[in-house]
Amino acid sequence: MTTFRPKYITFDCYGTLTNFQMAEAARDLYGEQLDEPRMVEFIKNFAAYRLDEIMGAWKPYAEVVHNSLERACKRNGVTFRDEAAQMVYERVPTWGPHRDVPEGLAKVAREIPLVILSNAMDAQIMSNVEKLGAPFHAVYTAQQANAYKPRFQAFEYMFDMLGCGPQDVLHCSSSFRYDLMSAHDLGIKNKVWVNRGHEPANPYYGYVEIPHISGLPGVVGL
Numbered sequence: 001m002t003t004f005r006p007k008y009i010t011f012d013c014y015g016t017l018t019n020f021q022m023a024e025a026a027r028d029l030y031g032e033q034l035d036e037p038r039m040v041e042f043i044k045n046f047a048a049y050r051l052d053e054i055m056g057a058w059k060p061y062a063e064v065v066h067n068s069l070e071r072a073c074k075r076n077g078v079t080f081r082d083e084a085a086q087m088v089y090e091r092v093p094t095w096g097p098h099r100d101v102p103e104g105l106a107k108v109a110r111e112i113p114l115v116i117l118s119n120a121m122d123a124q125i126m127s128n129v130e131k132l133g134a135p136f137h138a139v140y141t142a143q144q145a146n147a148y149k150p151r152f153q154a155f156e157y158m159f160d161m162l163g164c165g166p167q168d169v170l171h172c173s174s175s176f177r178y179d180l181m182s183a184h185d186l187g188i189k190n191k192v193w194v195n196r197g198h199e200p201a202n203p204y205y206g207y208v209e210i211p212h213i214s215g216l217p218g219v220v221g222l
């Protein structure tokens with residue numbers, strides 16, 4: 001990809017910018033009940049059920065966490081408690097950024113407006129955004145869009161709010177399944193994959209790969 005200066009750089013938040021710690025929460029809850037192979041399987045199932053839970057009509061993220069944790073517990077023979085799901089949900093606003101994020105974002109923000117499109121609740125997201133160390137032009141949530149990514153409706157809401165189209169943005173994410181596949185299908189040609197080790201590379205979707213956000217300024221010629 002040649003150097004592209006977009007009208008906006010749009011970001012996934014959790015996992016890409018904020019250090020997403022659902023696996024750590026699961027370990028804190030069930031690590032004493034499961035040996036390591038079973039714990040790894042539980043974490044994988046918990047993640048898969050979270051994706052499955054958001055593919056239909058929008059519902060509050062507390063329900064997403066509750067339902068996916070309950071399903072993972074059932075699948076892995078672990079007792080589910082409502083208070084465990086509430087604990088996981090309440091942890092989300094406390095999470096801070098990956099260490100590489102503040103410096104890389106701050107450099108880009110001086111030249112290009114930054115936008116977040118997140119699978120979050122309004123009451124959660126700003127606590128995480130404030131910890132990122134850079135100004136954001138706009139922060140859009142699944143609650144506002146009435147849809148979670150990877151559903152197209154979430155991206156379309158963002159375009160409508162910004163008054164722009166797929167050709168105007170550079171979308172940055174660490175996830176193909178939540179972000180970059182949908183971005184590709186919607187015609188966002190300029191994409192950045194932050195390789196956090198969450199998913200394997202998938203060159204079909206056309207992106208620039210960076211290992212961390214400090215590599216982002218170079219992608220846009222800064």
